[in-house]
Amino acid sequence: MGDEEDFSSLPLTDRWVHKVWKVRKAAYEEAAQAFEKTPDEYDPAFRPFVQDPSLWKGAVADSNVAAQQEGMAALCAFLKFGGREGAVRSRQHTITSIVEKGLPSTRPAIKTNSLEALLLYIELDVPGPVIEEILPVLSNKVPKVVAAALAALTAIFHNYGCKTADPKPVLKFLPKVFGHADKNVRAEATNLTVEFYRWLRDAMKPMFWGELKPTQQNDLEQLFEKAKSEGAPKQERLLRSQQAAQAAAPAGGGDEDEEMADAPEDEDVGEIDAFDLAEPQDIISKVPKDFFENIASSKWKERKEACEALYAVVNVPRIKEGDFNEITRCLAKCMKDANIAVVTQAAQCIELLAKGLRKGFAKYRSTVMQPILERLKEKKQSVADALGLALDAVFLSTDLTENMEDITEFLKHKNPQVKEGTMKFLVRCLRTTKDVPSKQEIATMVECAKKLLAESSEALRSGGAEVLGTIMKIIGERAMNPHLEGLDDIRKNKIKEFYEAAEVKAKDKPKPPPPAARAPPPGPAKKGPVKKAPAGAKKPAGFGAAAPPAQTPTPAPAAAAPPRMGGLGNKMGVPKPGGAAPSGGLGGGIKAPQKRSAFAAPPSPRRAEPEPEPEPMDLDDPPSPEEQRPAPPRMGLGRGGLQPGGLAGRSLAKPVPMDYTPTPPMPPPPSGLSHIERAELEELRDANDRLLKQLEDARHDRSKLLSEIQELKNQNASLIEDHTRDVLSIKAKETQLVRARSDFEAAEQTNDRLRRELDRLKRALSHTEDQLRHANRARPGSPSSPHIGLGVMSPTHDGGIYNDNGYQQQSANRNRMSFASSMSEEKENGGDGMMGGFHQKVSPDPRYHQGGSGGSSGRGTPAGFRQPVEEARSSESLASMGFGGYGAERSSSRTGMRTGASRLQAPSSGTAGGMESWKRAAEVTSQLKARIEQMKAKQGLNRP
Structure with missing residues (x-):
């Protein structure tokens, strides 16, 4: 056999698509090694594959298994070292081939690299486009391909979580894969559902739970119990954007670091709501056409049936916003209905509307709130429960401030039942609100609760104590003590009991004072040379003190000052930080004589003590109000005798009047960024964050609208098909009915004919018998x-x-x-x-x-x-x-x-x-x- 031809002289891109698999395999290996040696993502080695990303499609789906393995490894190296641009350009050419050819492969290396490539695509950008490319593969006819795609989705949500990756598109496919004929597909669907439950809990059930078989529901419930014991899940892999934010976090301020550190804990505490997962549904078009006619009927059964029909329509997790003014007015009118069944059903409709619209229901609050509160006079417990649930749902769509006026008004109602129901509603509002009420609102609620303490009914007295105890839980005992003055010990103990048992979501945390406002602890003066005060420190203001300059020079390193008057400087005190030294004489640090003067300030008990060494000033924090306050005038020895402020504080231009009040000097800006610049910087950061959020919301809305359009197209096609089927069925029924009528008429005619024939035969028989007899x-x-x-x-x-x-x-x-x-x-x-x-x-x-x-x-x-x-x-x-x-x-x-x-x-x-x-x-x-x-x-x- 002759020697093999040498293809190494060909360009890499030509060898990449060569017909000989060994040549392609060598090209994949060479590219992977080149990617690993690149210094950054802008290296020329990445350029051919960024400009022509379709090259990767043949590599990941190579017909030769050995070459495919090297192609997958090369793709992983390209994504790992190539950056975001290469990933965004190549993912539309590779993801489908990875899922169909790579994940179901029998070689472990290919399967591992395929899954790693998908995770790298997500890490470099966002999970949405990758998941959108995987979802069509779930309709593949090959069961092992579908099972591999489900396993990949499980790994994606396990590594990145449901807060980074949107689970809604995948949740819609769960009923379909649970009905698959292959047991491996159903097993992978079960694993994916359990992974969703780790993140979403029961919020995911409205999306698909009703379409599963009872046996599947029971099996999943058993697996959910095991998942509950594992605790809250955490994101195992971070996106490149999240990694960058985490790396930049320590460089910021301390408060920002604390907020970022606390953010994940706050997010893990709450569970994802089913409202966020559900798609909005348009229910206005589904409202029965005779609803308004029946709701205004004089017969209570028709009114109740109208409310029941509306209840069936609005019983969805999320409702698309629209014009519900007329419907809410009709439901508010039903609150005055004489029949309690109509009232209960209308209250349930209001509850579902408020839950489905959330913040969109706030504009209808004024329409339904007062009629519901007025109907709390009903003594039947089932009606009261329905009204209470409706009030809670309305409150969740608004806040405590919007409902405060109605609550305080009905707490003064003449009907005790209305009072009690309103009081219970206020307690529930205080427990569920996440915003701390303002001081004026707290004062209003406390005043109303104190009046309830004097009621004759035990329920109202206990309710007033519960309101006060819940407010105390929110604002704290210290802030509540002034409001409890004048109450006896029995009532205070009762309020204390409710305070200890109350559970609230909003707690008023007192803000700590800024670090600059904290006074340093007094201490003995240090021996040795006195350090100069930093140039940025404030100067004591005296009579005729000049205004500080507009710009403060850069602080110089402190130097030791030579002792004056034989070391009297250490014994007689240290000048205040930033204080100006006198030009001559004994200096400003010598004690003034004990003789009183008209210009002298009251002596300070701490004047004789040595002043502590000032703390270094924080240039990032603005001066506190205490620092901006002018210092009292000091007695100094000058040429004119004892004068306030010493020689530096005396104005030689004109005499100072007795009632002169010195104006506080402007605080000098820090040596770094000024307050204005910092404010502008913060505003720019906030604007940038808002723009990024708006861009992300726009992308999310676009994808959501596209999915809605596709869903509407599918619904339209199914409706057309159902309509055609119904028309054909109606025509068939009409044909059967016509045939049945014709058969019935023919049978009637036959019956009449046979009856006439029978009568004729009877007559003939009788006639024959008569003839025989004769x-x-x-x-x-x-x-x-x-x-x-x-x-x-x-x-x-x-x-x-x-x-x-x-x-x-x-x-x-x-x-x-x-x-x-x-x-x-x-x-x-x-x-x-x-x-x-x-x-x-x-x-x-x-x-x-x-x-x-x-x-x-x-x-x-x-x-x-x-x-x-x-x-x-x-x-x-x-x-x-x-x-x-x-x-x-x-x-x-x-x-x-x-x-x-x-x-x-x-x-x-x-x-x-x-x-x-x-x-x-x-x-x-x-x-x-x-x-x-x-x-x-x-x-x-x-x-x-």
């Missing part, structure tokens, strides 16, 4: 008469008697009944007619009695069962007609039987037409009965 009466006693057949076919054979002379009819009525029963039996046995039945019963031949012979139609069992009876009856009939010996020995007299039968059946010339008419009549009757039975069977009248 025919029987017209032919009595004829031997060849068809009455012989009627007698033979009668099941009881009671219609007549057979003998050699003929047949004698006993009764026409019984003969008719015998004929009808014979015809019915002939139909059951499948006989051809009356004469066929007659031959079957008379003939002794066994073939006429078999089940399969004649007209029996296969019903051999009934015919065979009736054979003995019919033979016996036939024997008796034949014996009565003169066929001797047939009844005793049937087998030996067949010839005689045939002869008798032929004799009976031999028609004469006069009876041939009669027999044919009898046959036709029997056939017509049989057909009529068959048709009647068929109609009964069709109408369900024929029983089995």
Whole structure:
């Protein structure tokens, strides 16, 4: 095999996309090493990949696993050393490939570098764009890709937390992944949900909890209990911006450092509210159209139903702001309703509106507050609870200052129930407010509470003590003591009990005095050379003291002053800091004589003590008011004798009047930044922070609006689909209804026709029976008469008697009944007619009695069962007609039987037409009965 071709001479970008995987792998390794050796993010090694970020797409999704591993490592090095610009440019080309190709890889190195690359993308910028690129992968058809994406999201929120990364877009996908068919996907969804619970607690449940199965909810609840015991989570990785802020924090002032140090603790104390996670929903369009009509109805049920319909609409975590003036006015009017069910439901609607709008409900407070407080006179506990919850929700949308006027007014109400309810509402307000009330508000509340202490009701007296105890908890015992003067010990003890048991969120912390205002402790004078005061220190003001210069020179290092007058300087005192030394004489430090002068100030008891060494002045802090106050005039020895302020304090221009008051000099600005400059600097910082916050809010609002637009598009599509489905369903129902109506009308017509046919057949049957009856009466006693057949076919054979002379009819009525029963039996046995039945019963031949012979139609069992009876009856009939010996020995007299039968059946010339008419009549009757039975069977009248 020949030597391999050398590709090292090709440019790095060409080798990066080479068709040979080994060349690409070597290029990835070379780029990673080059990135690690760069001094900063502006090195030329990063330039090709910043200008063409699409190169990274092929590296992270390389078809060769070994090359892909090196490509992932090169990307991590690029992000780690390349800076923010490279990350922002390349993330849209790489994140999808990382999630789909890198995270599900079987090689641990690729999986680790893929996750690290995602975390570095977030660290260099913000988490939002990275999460937006990962979310579409949750709809992938490959289960292991979806599970890997969920695991990556769990790692992101675990490292950066839900306060840095917005969890709302991910929370919307949880119901979908919990319904996935793959168990690994559901397991990763469970891990992500537990991670959310560590940060959000129960605030996340309104977003997706109702869409989970009960078994999934139970499993998650068990895992949530374990997460509660782990304590509050903390952010493990910081963004580059957070790292920069943390690194710059020690360089600032002490107070700012303390605020930054306290900030994370304050944030960890409170939990994220469900209101912040939920998306605003437009409920104005969902309010029933007949709401205002029903709410003004004279029937209380309609008013209650209107409030219930509104309650179902406003029962959402967050409500989009709109015009709710008309709705709030209607609900406020319901507070005066005579029916307590309407009042309760309206109060619940107000509560949900206030909770859903939060600060947006403040403009409707004046509309509903007074009607609710007025309705507190209701004694039923359920109504009072609903009104109290509504008041609490309204207070959360406002503050104590806005509600103070209404509260103090209703604390003086004549109704004790209203007083008590207002007092309880005030206690709840004091417990939940986060702002310390002003001194005027505290004085107003204390005055109202003191009046409650003198009430006759025990509940009101205890309520007044509870109000005072809660106020004491907020402002402290020392600030509350002046308000409790004049109260007896019993009431004070009661207030003290409520003070110890009260729990409030706002506490008034007294501000410590500034460091410059604190007086140094007195101490003995130090021996040795006296240090000069710093130039920035203030000078004592005396009579005619000149104003300080506009600019203060830079303070020089202190030097030791030579002792004067043989060391008297140490024994006779040290000049005050900043004091001017006299130009001649003994100096300003010599004690003045004890003689009083008109210009002398009262002697100070500490004048004889040596003054302590001044503390170095803090140049960043402004002088305190005490420092700005002019110093009292000092006695000094000058040329003119004892004069106030010494020689330096005396004005030689003109005499000083007795009532002269020296003006305080302007404090000298510090050597660093002046107050104005510091104020301007602070204003610029605040403006910068506001602009950054506005920019971040604008970005957040833009992403939120885009998500709302997409959600509205989805809702519109689903509504159109539902509307189409409903229209088709309505049309199908209408078609079914039309068919059912036509079927019903056809059935009615058929029923009427069959009823008419039945009546006609009944009439025809009656007419036929009448004809038969007349025919029987017209032919009595004829031997060849068809009455012989009627007698033979009668099941009881009671219609007549057979003998050699003929047949004698006993009764026409019984003969008719015998004929009808014979015809019915002939139909059951499948006989051809009356004469066929007659031959079957008379003939002794066994073939006429078999089940399969004649007209029996296969019903051999009934015919065979009736054979003995019919033979016996036939024997008796034949014996009565003169066929001797047939009844005793049937087998030996067949010839005689045939002869008798032929004799009976031999028609004469006069009876041939009669027999044919009898046959036709029997056939017509049989057909009529068959048709009647068929109609009964069709109408369900024929029983089995």
